[in-house]
Amino acid sequence: MIDFGRRTLWARLGPVSLRLDVRSLAVCAVLAALSLSVALVALASGDFRLSVSEVVSAVLDRQSFAHTIVVDWRMPRVLAALVFGAALGVSGAIFQSLTRNPLASPDIIGFSTGAYTGALLVMVLAGGSYLRVAGGALAGGLATAALVYLLAYRRGVQGFRLIIVGIAVAATLNSFNTWLMLTADLEVAMAAATWGIGSLNDTGWAQAGLGGVVIGVLLLVAVPLARPLRQLELGDDAARARGVAVEPARLALVALGVALTAAVSAAAGPIVFVALAAGQISRRLTRTAGVALAPAAFLGALMLCACDYVAQHVLPTPLPVGVVTVVLGGGYLIWLLIHESRRRL
Amino acid sequence: MSKTAGLVAALVLLVVVVLASIAIGARDIPLPAVLHPTDVTERLIIRDLRFPRTVVGLIVGIALGVSGALIQALTRNPLADPGILGVGPGAAFFVALAVGVFGIGSITGYLWFAFAGALVVTVVVYVIGAAGRRTADPVRLVLAGVALGAVLGGITAAMTLLDPVAFDAMRFWSAGTIADRGLAVVWPVLPFLAIGLILAAIAAAPLNAIALGDDAASALGAHVTRTRVVVVAAVTLLAGGATAIAGPIGFVGLMVPHVARWITGPDQRWILAYTTVLAPILLLTADVLGRVVMRPGEIPVGIVTAFVGAPVLIVLIRRTRVSGL
Numbered sequence: 134m135i136d137f138g139r140r141t142l143w144a145r146l147g148p149v150s151l152r153l154d155v156r157s158l159a160v161c162a163v164l165a166a167l168s169l170s171v172a173l174v175a176l177a178s179g180d181f182r183l184s185v186s187e188v189v190s191a192v193l194d195r196q197s198f199a200h201t202i203v204v205d206w207r208m209p210r211v212l213a214a215l216v217f218g219a220a221l222g223v224s225g226a227i228f229q230s231l232t233r234n235p236l237a238s239p240d241i242i243g244f245s246t247g248a249y250t251g252a253l254l255v256m257v258l259a260g261g262s263y264l265r266v267a268g269g270a271l272a273g274g275l276a277t278a279a280l281v282y283l284l285a286y287r288r289g290v291q292g293f294r295l296i297i298v299g300i301a302v303a304a305t306l307n308s309f310n311t312w313l314m315l316t317a318d319l320e321v322a323m324a325a326a327t328w329g330i331g332s333l334n335d336t337g338w339a340q341a342g343l344g345g346v347v348i349g350v351l352l353l354v355a356v357p358l359a360r361p362l363r364q365l366e367l368g369d370d371a372a373r374a375r376g377v378a379v380e381p382a383r384l385a386l387v388a389l390g391v392a393l394t395a396a397v398s399a400a401a402g403p404i405v406f407v408a409l410a411a412g413q414i415s416r417r418l419t420r421t422a423g424v425a426l427a428p429a430a431f432l433g434a435l436m437l438c439a440c441d442y443v444a445q446h447v448l449p450t451p452l453p454v455g456v457v458t459v460v461l462g463g464g465y466l467i468w469l470l471i472h473e474s475r476r477r478l
Numbered sequence: 479m480s481k482t483a484g485l486v487a488a489l490v491l492l493v494v495v496v497l498a499s500i501a502i503g504a505r506d507i508p509l510p511a512v513l514h515p516t517d518v519t520e521r522l523i524i525r526d527l528r529f530p531r532t533v534v535g536l537i538v539g540i541a542l543g544v545s546g547a548l549i550q551a552l553t554r555n556p557l558a559d560p561g562i563l564g565v566g567p568g569a570a571f572f573v574a575l576a577v578g579v580f581g582i583g584s585i586t587g588y589l590w591f592a593f594a595g596a597l598v599v600t601v602v603v604y605v606i607g608a609a610g611r612r613t614a615d616p617v618r619l620v621l622a623g624v625a626l627g628a629v630l631g632g633i634t635a636a637m638t639l640l641d642p643v644a645f646d647a648m649r650f651w652s653a654g655t656i657a658d659r660g661l662a663v664v665w666p667v668l669p670f671l672a673i674g675l676i677l678a679a680i681a682a683a684p685l686n687a688i689a690l691g692d693d694a695a696s697a698l699g700a701h702v703t704r705t706r707v708v709v710v711a712a713v714t715l716l717a718g719g720a721t722a723i724a725g726p727i728g729f730v731g732l733m734v735p736h737v738a739r740w741i742t743g744p745d746q747r748w749i750l751a752y753t754t755v756l757a758p759i760l761l762l763t764a765d766v767l768g769r770v771v772m773r774p775g776e777i778p779v780g781i782v783t784a785f786v787g788a789p790v791l792i793v794l795i796r797r798t799r800v801s802g803l
């Protein structure tokens with residue numbers, strides 16, 4: 134048995150064997166438990182207050198008024214926060230691993246900026262309903278991501294070139310977005326800014342259900358890709374030597390990361406910072422060398438769910454959840470950085 | 479072509495761009511008249527509008543470019559721009575405070591708020607990045623900058639989303655422009671920028687040593703900690719000063735050092751020299767284009783720079799044998 138310097142568990146089921154890191158497992162379990170508790174509290178809170186046991190009975194009792202409130206009104210938003218958070222965490226972890234850069238997030242391939250451009254165009258020029266804005270965001274984001282990948286492709290996509298092309302395209306679109314904001318009426322511009330920072334205010338079962346199914350499928354796809362992702366962290370040559378088909382694996386991972394962000398952006402706007410912070414915070418909690426997918430997913434879910442609770446119930450005026458994610462997520466990352474250095478003294 | 483010849487060629491190009499910046503605008507002035515203005519109106523236009531604007535563009539361009547080169551050399555991260563240490567979000571936060579809380583509405587009023595915000599926030603970022611250690615590890619510095627920037631950005635967003643007046647002021651400030659600034663805005667910031675440039679010149683040679691790794695640098699006689707402090711101070715003064723004058727102009731500090739590095743190779747002294755010339759070329763070219771594209775209206779230079787620079791950057795990264803950091 135190999136000593137990895139960390140306590141590990143082994144699981145064997147016929148031909149499949151798994152090596153599980155004890156600390157990572159514990160972190161995931163704690164994060165999942167925390168997410169569930171926050172979700173329960175969120176279901177119970179609001180103008181119509183319930184206790185946790187009342188929430189459970191309300192879910193079971195289909196006739197009651199509380200059932201309508203909990204299941205029809207509150208649950209889609211809470212579920213959306215959990216699922217969208219997990220999706221953002223995973224996509225951030227994928228991009229940070231692929232580029233081996235702690236600053237990388239799906240933004241570097243221009244997706245979020247492109248989605249914002251698409252949504253802005255719909256809002257400013259056409260004046261859009263929810264569905265039209267979502268469509269515009271999806272189209273803009275996917276087109277931008279494809280453009281960045283194609284421009285960076287030259288007998289393979291190398292991480293450094295992807296970053297530089299991403300910077301260039303995103304900067305151009307950012308400028309275009311700023312210009313659109315300057316030309317728009319103040320009201321439209323403010324609505325666009327609210328969308329651009331990400332909000333779960335309009336989330337009903339339609340968005341939560343569709344988004345949830347799409348993201349669920351994508352997360353399942355992520356499971357077999359986690360292993361090639363680890364190998365790619367060692368560098369292209371080392372990964373190739375260990376039997377990874379480098380370019381197809383990288384394309385699949387980029388596509389997966391973009392698709393996850395796309396699903397969230399279309400439903401709730403580009404919720405910023407979760408993707409960047411989830412990977413870095415979970416890495417520090419699990420104390421692993423690289424950014425792992427599962428802890429990032431759980432942390433993303435917890436982060437978005439807790440932040441949405443704060444945005445909805447704690448603040449004096451309800452704000453878009455994106456505002457809270459950056460403040461709380463950023464604050465926690467700062468605390469971790471300080472704490473980390475104290476420990477190592 | 480030797481590096482010196484290339485630098486001379488770039489300088490010639492800069493002179494051409496400067497002349498173009500004085501000549502081109504809502505009312506074009508022919509080149510002979512630029513050098514010896516006889517017409518009273520033209521003289522007024524040059525003296526009161528074009529010349530100050532060109533000087534502001536030159537200064538801001540140099541400051542942004544050099545600070546970008548320094549921060550990329552320090553962090554060895556191609557995504558690092560001068561704003562990464564919190565300069566941009568810090569300045570924006572303080573300007574939002576000036577507008578939203580103190581009701582200040584003029585550019586000269588914003589100036590000191592923006593500069594103070596940039597300085598204060600960078601110092602805090604450095605303290606967090608260096609917490610409990612002898613020296614600030616670049617990765618932690620960058621993460622601290624991003625994290626604090628995110629927190630401040632979120633608070634700024636919350637303040638402006640709840641206050642339409644502040645939102646309106648911020649969306650124009652955050653576009654970044656060198657129009658209507660005038661030399662009066664430049665004079666008070668100039669000493670800080672000068673100190674920043676001197677610090678940059680001092681740090682160039684030790685940065686070459688640090689590129690080999692901290693241990694090798696110490697063995698070569700470079701002071702790692704002292705150099706990092708000098709670099710952070712220079713970046714703060716330069717980027718903070720530029721942001722105070724012109725608002726947040728992105729991309730110049732990010733792109734020009736990459737291009738300079740691909741031309742010169744890894745020697746920081748050459749990178750800094752080329753950046754000093756190339757950055758104002760990009761900024762002034764973008765500014766001139768911004769005046770021409772939608773005549774007689776103008777597009778703020780902060781918006782045009784990316785449109786001018788991004789295609790160049792993409793072509794270069796696809797063609798040349800590029801070097802990472």
